[in-house]
Amino acid sequence: MGNDNRPAEPGQGHTGERFAQWADGRLGYRRLAGSARRLVFPDHWSLMLGQIALHSFVILLVTGAYLSLYFHPSSDPVVYQGSYTPLRGLWVSEAFDSTLHISFDVRGGLLVRQAHHWAALVFVAAVFVHMLRVFFTGAFRKPRELNWVFGFLLLILAMFGGLTGYDLPDDLLSGTGLQVVNGTILSIPIVGTYLSFFLFGGEFPGDDLIARFNTIHILIIPGLMVALLVGHLALAVRHRHAQYPGPGRTDSNVVGIPLRVYAVKAGGYFFLVSGVIFFMAAVAQINPVWHYGPFRPDQVSAGSQPDWYMGVADGFLRVMPGWEIDVWGHTLALDNFLPLLIGMLLFLAMGAYPFLEAWVTDDDRDQHLLDRPRNRPVRTALGVAWLSVYSVALIGAANDLIATRLHVSVNAVTWTVRIGLFAVPVLAFFITKRLALGLQRRDRDKVLHGRETGIIKRLPHGEYVEIHEPLDQAHLHTLTAHTQYRPLEAAPVRDADGAIPGRTQRLRVGLSRVLYGPGTQIPKPTAAEYKEISGHHRP
Helix, strand or coil, rough: CCCCCCCCCCCCCCCHHHHHHHHHHHHHHHHHHHHCCEEEEEEHHHHHHHHHHHHHHHHHHHHHHHHCCCCCCCCCEEEEECCCHHHCCEEEEEEHHHHHHHHHHHCEEEEHHHHHHHCCCCCCHHHHHHHHHHHHCCCCCCCCCCHHHHHHHHHHHHHHHHHHHHCCCHHHHHHHHHHHHHHHHHCCCCHHHHHHHHHHHCCCCCCHHHHHHHHHHHHHHHHHHHHHHHHHHHHHHHCCCECCCCCCCCCCCCCEEEEEHHHHHHHHHHHHHHHHHHHHHHHCCCCCHHCEECCCCCCCCCCCCCCCCHHHHHHHHHHHHCCEECCCCCCEHHHHHHHHHHHHHHHHHHHHHHHHHHHHHHHCCCCCEEHHHHHHHHHHHHHHHHHHHHHHHHHHHHHCCCCCCHHHCHHHHHHHHHHHHHHHHHHHHHHHHHHHHHHHHHHHHHHHEEEEEEEEEEECCCCCEEECCCCCHHHHHHHHHCCCCCCCCCCCCCCCCCCCEEEHHHHHHHHHHHCCCCCCCCCCHHHHHHHHHHHHHHC
8 A cells, every 4th residue: 555645746736736735734725715615694685784885995995096096195386287277377286286187187087086985985884874783783792892893993984084085185175174173173172282283294284284194094094994894804704693583593503695605696796886886986976176176274165064974073063152161271162172072972972882781781691693673672762862963963064055055044054953962862762762662562462463464354243353364483483582681680778798889880770770671671472471362362
């Protein structure tokens, strides 16, 4: 018998085979590929939101690399001599000049530039809606807390990436936005002036703004976002995807499609997303900087609004009263600082909520089944209330356009938004909570009495009743598989050692009652109730 482990002789086997063996011995890619082939992905339309974010990010990288070949990130003045006649002969910055060169003189430049801008808007929207899907379905629970943090940081970086890219052309519209940003930074107590000088390289607008924003936009932020995306995907594979409740779906398995099918569908979906973005870039003009002209510090662009994701900050600024106070001889501009603080708290509340819920529920189990939003009424209501604040602030960012287009007073629009910021979230919370409880009650009735068929039957004693059709086991499982938490027990006045419970424990118990106390959920039907009604009271 020959030695099967002897090395291959020179010339034995194909070159590709020998290279594959060499690579597998050092990288172990075959074992990795074998593990990947065993991966299963849930097949649900809401999971496409994450794919849209990933695909649009790839488009951003490709189009951004193309644009960087022609863009000159400099504030040095030059005389414009390009193809756009109305601005020819004017002094502009090199950044603005190169932007017009890309738009009018580079073959396909305007299409790529607009595709880059549209891809940025789609990317932020996809990440935002994906985060909402994760929030409302409880996909942030253990062991996916870090994934939530990665997604939250990715959203923040995407917003600042869009802001820095929006300001690179050095046009009058972006310059107006930068003036607002600078005023907000200056309102920060103690460190505001230093931050402004560091960011702009001196007194606004400075000479290093374009170069610094370009470095942040094309190097720092994309690098951090790639790292977060890789970590996010690695954790998703490590913990596997959470799935919606249904028959055969448990915390220990995944029901879905294999990787090879998922990869083919994802590839096709990438071309679909790319086609939609480039179609929008071809037919819908966005950010025509030649209409605004070059930035000048002594001018302001009328009717200026930032991209939608920064509109919430602009809305807070527009509706904030012009309050200022003097503290120890220094003026504190509350009309700029408070909107900044409120906006930061709004997003920090979003990022911290999963940890607050885990602390309140004291649930340390791994959760791989998603919640139906109706089964967590308070969480769902809080999410809708958060969205209502965001939406009202967006309306406030367009108060001037609303006033001019609808022929109403801008003060009336501003005061409506001010009142709405306090009233709308409260109404949204209670209405959403009541709707969720109503849906829970309907699910309970379906489980106990079955589905309405629309068939009316007259009983022997003259009563008319509607015939109900019993639900199948799969539907019953979907409606009853969720866990209903109980609020934490109230802490005694004194524990066994005679010590008084601390404020933290009392706060934890109080929040637990808010989330899962009386009036926050409809009890699921018990097995005894189901057997009694289905056996004796179904026509």
